[in-house]
Amino acid sequence: xxxxxxxxxxxxxxxxxxxxxxxxxxxxxxxxxxxxxxxxxxxxxxxxxxxxxxxxxxxxxxxxxxxxxxxxxxxxxxxxxxxxxxxxxxxxxxxxxxxxxxxxxxxxxxxxxxxxxxxxxxxxxxxxxxxxxxxxxxxxxxxxxxxxxxxxxxxxxxxxxxxxxxxxxxxxxxxxxxxxxxxxxxxxxxxxxxxxxxxxxxxxxxxxxxxxxxxxxxx
Amino acid sequence: xxxxxxxxxxxxxxxxxxxxxxxxxxxxxxxxxxxxxxxxxxxxxxxxxxxxxxxxxxxxxxxxxxxxxxxxxxxxxxxxxxxxxxxxxxxxxxxxxxxxxxxxxxxxxxxxxxxxxxxxxxxxxxxxxxxxxxxxxxxxxxxxxxxxxxxxxxxxxxxxxxxxxxxxxxxxxxxxxxxxxxxxxxxxxxxxxxxxxxxxxxxxxxxxxxxxxxxxxxxxxxxxxxxxxxxxxxxxxxxxxxxxxxxxxxxxxxxxxxxxxxxxxxxxxxxxxxxxxxxxxxxxxxxxxxxxxxxxxxxxxxxxxxxxxxx
Numbered sequence: 001x002x003x004x005x006x007x008x009x010x011x012x013x014x015x016x017x018x019x020x021x022x023x024x025x026x027x028x029x030x031x032x033x034x035x036x037x038x039x040x041x042x043x044x045x046x047x048x049x050x051x052x053x054x055x056x057x058x059x060x061x062x063x064x065x066x067x068x069x070x071x072x073x074x075x076x077x078x079x080x081x082x083x084x085x086x087x088x089x090x091x092x093x094x095x096x097x098x099x100x101x102x103x104x105x106x107x108x109x110x111x112x113x114x115x116x117x118x119x120x121x122x123x124x125x126x127x128x129x130x131x132x133x134x135x136x137x138x139x140x141x142x143x144x145x146x147x148x149x150x151x152x153x154x155x156x157x158x159x160x161x162x163x164x165x166x167x168x169x170x171x172x173x174x175x176x177x178x179x180x181x182x183x184x185x186x187x188x189x190x191x192x193x194x195x196x197x198x199x200x201x202x203x204x205x206x207x208x209x210x211x212x213x214x215x216x217x218x219x
Numbered sequence: 220x221x222x223x224x225x226x227x228x229x230x231x232x233x234x235x236x237x238x239x240x241x242x243x244x245x246x247x248x249x250x251x252x253x254x255x256x257x258x259x260x261x262x263x264x265x266x267x268x269x270x271x272x273x274x275x276x277x278x279x280x281x282x283x284x285x286x287x288x289x290x291x292x293x294x295x296x297x298x299x300x301x302x303x304x305x306x307x308x309x310x311x312x313x314x315x316x317x318x319x320x321x322x323x324x325x326x327x328x329x330x331x332x333x334x335x336x337x338x339x340x341x342x343x344x345x346x347x348x349x350x351x352x353x354x355x356x357x358x359x360x361x362x363x364x365x366x367x368x369x370x371x372x373x374x375x376x377x378x379x380x381x382x383x384x385x386x387x388x389x390x391x392x393x394x395x396x397x398x399x400x401x402x403x404x405x406x407x408x409x410x411x412x413x414x415x416x417x418x419x420x421x422x423x424x425x426x427x428x429x430x431x432x433x434x435x436x437x438x439x440x441x442x443x444x445x446x447x448x449x450x451x452x453x454x455x456x457x458x459x460x461x462x463x464x465x466x467x468x469x470x471x472x473x474x475x476x477x478x479x480x481x482x483x484x485x486x487x488x489x490x491x492x493x494x495x496x497x498x499x500x501x502x503x504x505x506x507x508x509x510x511x512x513x514x515x516x517x518x519x520x521x522x523x524x525x526x527x528x529x530x
Contacts, residue, residue, distance in 0.1 A: 152333050153304070153344070157351040159393075160330045161412055162459040163386030169459035170333045182390050193361060195396050197404055200308070200352050200367065 001030040001120075002094045004037055004113035006173045012045070013052055015110045016090055019060055023086040024112070025050070025079075025101070027093035028067030037092030037113050039066030045092065045112060051079050070097025076104070083107075118149070135205030135212065141193065143184030150177035156198035225361075226294035227324035227379035229265060229268040232502075233408065233437045238495065239502030240523050241298065241410065241439060242261045242514050243270035244290075246281035255286045256293065258511045263295055265518040266505070267526055270298040270410070274305065277337025284314055288321045296379065299323050302331025307347040308356070308367055315357060319376030327381040329352040351404040354382050358405030380405060383437075385412035386423035387462035395426035402436045409436055410504040413443035415454075416462040417493060424499050433499025439492045443506045444513060445483035448472045448506060484520075486514060491521040 006012075016022050024046040032038025046064035053060045065082055067075045070093035076083070083089070088108040091098045094115040102109040117129035132149040138156070139146060149156045152170045159178030162169025166179045185210045203209070221234040224244045232239045233453045242262050247254040259269060269290055270448035272382040287297035299318050306314065315326065330350045334342045356367060357380045364375040382401045386394050398409065414420045420440070427433050432441050445451045448471040467486065478518065487505075496498050503523065 152345045155349040161388040164459045
C-alpha cells in the first residue's frame with residue numbers, strides 16, 4: 001500500500017491560513033491504514049486547525065470530510081456539493097489523490113501528507129518500504145527480497161563491503177537487503193543462483209523513462 | 220610472462236611475476252593540484268601505481284580523473300577509482316573515454332560509500348549500474364570496442380580493470396562467491412579492504428585458492444597502518460565492514476602514546492611480511508590515509524624495495 005506521513009502542523013497551517021474557508025479531506029484507503037490520512041485523521045486535523053485559528057484570531061471556516069479513495073472519479077459523487085462550496089482543500093491523500101483532485105477542481109488543493117513509500121505493515125504501527133515500482137520486477141531471482149527498494153545502493157549484485165552482521169552500512173537499524181537475499185536463497189536451496197550476474201537494469205521502465213501509464217484496450 | 224593487453228604498468232608488473240605495490244592518494248578539497256602532486260612525489264619511487272580516490276566517504280573533492288591526469292603528467296601510473304554512486308552509464312562511459320584519452324591505463328570499479336556518510340547527505344544517488352556491471356562495461360568497451368548501446372568506439376579505452384573485495388563484509392560465506400562474480404564480470408586485479416584480521420583473510424584466501432580464483436585474478440592485499448589506538452577503536456566500532464581484532468587494540472594500547480604510530484607501522488610491516496607468503500597474494504595496496512610520507516618506510520622495511528623497473 002501507499003504510506004504517507006502527516007506534514008508538520010506548522011507547514012500545513014502556513015499553507016492554508018490565508019483562506020476564509022477550508023475543507024479537510026481524508027482518503028480512507030491506504031493512508032487510513034497508516035493512521036495518517038483517513039477520514040478520522042481529517043477530523044483531528046480540522047479540529048487542530050480550528051484551535052489554531054482561534055488562537056491566532058484568524059477568520060477561517062474549516063469543515064472536515066472524506067471519501068474512500070481520492071484517485072477515482074466515482075468516489076467523488078457524494079461530495080461534489082461540498083467541494084463546490086469550498087474555497088480550498090487540504091487533502092490527506094497521497095500525492096496521487098492530491099493531483100487527482102487538483103486536475104478535477106479549479107481551487108487550491110494542498111497536501112497534508114508527505115507520501116513516503118510503498119510498503120507493508122509487518123506489525124501494528126510499523127510500516128516498511130518494500131517496492132519502488134521500478135517497472136521490471138526481479139523478485140523471482142532475488143528470493144523475494146527487493147534490492148531496488150531495500151538496498152540503500154540498489155545493488156543488483158550485492159552485498160557491498162559495508163554489510164555487517166546483517167545490517168546496512170547506512171544504519172545499524174537497517175537490514176542489509178543482500179543478507180536477506182542470501183539467507184532466503186539458502187533457505188530455498190538456491191544459493192547456487194547467487195553467482196549468476198544480474199544484467200544491467202533497464203531503468204526506462206522506471207520513472208527515468210518519464211511518467212508511466214497503461215491502458216486496457218477492452219475498456 | 221603472460222601477455223599484457225594494455226599499457227598499464229601495474230599489469231606489466233603483475234604479469235611479469237612480481238608482487239606489485241600500489242598506494243593511494245586522496246585528492247584535496249580544493250582546486251589547487253599542488254597537494255596531489257606532492258603526495259605523488261612522496262611515494263612515486265616506492266610504488267608501481269597510485270590509486271586516486273573518487274570522492275571517498277562521499278565528501279566532495281577535486282575529481283579523481285583530474286587528479287589522475289596530474290599524476291600521469293608526472294610520468295606515474297595512476298589507477299582511476301570510479302564509483303557508480305554519482306554517475307549514470309552515460310557519464311561513466313564518457314569519463315572512461317576521457318581518462319583513456321589522457322593515457323590513464325587503470326580503473327578500479329567501485330560502488331562507493333553511501334552519500335549519507337559525506338558532506339551532502341541530501342544528494343540524490345545514482346547507482347544506475349553496480350560495481351560488477353561497471354567492470355563488465357569497461358571490459359566491453361575495451362575488448363569489444365563498443366559502447367553499451369552497441370555503437371562502435373573507434374579508439375577503445377586501453378584500461379586494466381580492477382575491483383575491490385572485502386573479505387570482512389558479511390555474510391562471510393558469499394565473500395568467495397562474490398569474488399568469483401567479480402572475476403566472471405571481467406575484473407583483472409583486486410584490491411582488498413584493509414586487512415587487520417589476518418587469520419580471517421587467510422581463511423578467505425583458502426576459499427579463493429580452492430576455486431582457483433587466484434589464478435584468474437591478481438589479488439592485492441590492502442594494508443593501512445594504524446596511527447593510534449583511537450584510530451583502531453574507531454575503525455572497529457564505526458566503520459562498517461572493517462574487522463579490527465581486540466588483540467590488535469590491546470597491542471596498540473600497550474604502547475606509550477608517542478610510540479603508537481611506530482607500532483602501527485610495525486604491525487603493517489609484519490602483516491605484509493606474513494601475507495607475502497600466502498599463495499595467491501599478488502601484491503599489496505598500501506593505503507596510508509593522509510600519512511603518505513610513511514609509505515616509503517613501510518615498503519622498504521617490508522622488503523618490497525627497490526621496485527622492479529619495467530619498460
